[in-house]
Amino acid sequence: MDERQHSGQNTHMARLTIRINFDSGPAFGPGKAQLLEAIESKGSIRKAAASLDMSYRRAWLLVKAVEKSLGTPVLAASSGGRKGGGAKLTTAGREVVARYRKVEAKAAKATATELRSLEKMVR
C-alpha cells in the first residue's frame, strides 16, 4: 500500500538528479546516460537520437562530450552485417553508463529518508 495515499496528507515527491562532474571535461548526467543506452539498444546514433526526439547533431555532440571527459572512445562502429553502418558502445561506454546507474541507485537509497522528510515539508 502506498504510504502517501494512506496518510492522505502528502502526495508530493522529491527525487534526485545526479550529475557527475569530471575535471577532465563536461559533466555526465541523465541525458547522456539515456542517450548511450539508446545507442546501445537501437544500434545507431541516428535511431537513438530519433527515439529521444533529439537531432543527430546534438546526439553526436553529447557523445563527443562524454569522450572528452573520459579521454577514450565510447562508440565503436558496428559495420558489417545486414544493417552495417551502425554504432555500439565500447567497453568504456558501457562501463560509464553502468557506473552512473549504480551511482544513481546508491545515492537514492542512501538519501531516501532525507527525501521523505523534504517531501513532508512541501505544503
Add this chain to the structure above:
Amino acid sequence: MDERQHSGQNTHMARLTIRINFDSGPAFGPGKAQLLEAIESKGSIRKAAASLDMSYRRAWLLVKAVEKSLGTPVLAASSGGRKGGGAKLTTAGREVVARYRKVEAKAAKATATELRSLEKMVR
C-alpha cells in the same frame, strides 16, 4: 597521503552534483543552497546576491522558485535593529538547506567507491 598522487597514475576527479526535483515546482540544487546560505550569513538578499556575483533580481527569482516548490516562505524580513530591512531564513528555509547538504553528504559517501572507479576510467 593522497592515494592518487601515491599511485602516480591518475589525478582525475569525479564529483557529484545533486539536484532535488520537486513535483511541486523547480528543482533545488547547489546554486539555491548557496544563495540561501549566503542570505543567512549576510543578512540580506542584496548582500547575498552581491557576494555571489548575482543580480538582486536573479536572487529574488531563485528565492521565489524555492518557495514555489515548498509552498511556504523561506525568507522572513528581519526588520528593526540598526540595519533594518534585511532578510533571514525561516525555519523552512534553514531546513531545506540543511537537508540538501545532508543529502549531498550521504550521496557522496554512498557513491565514493563508484566515483573512484569512474576516475580511474579517465585517461
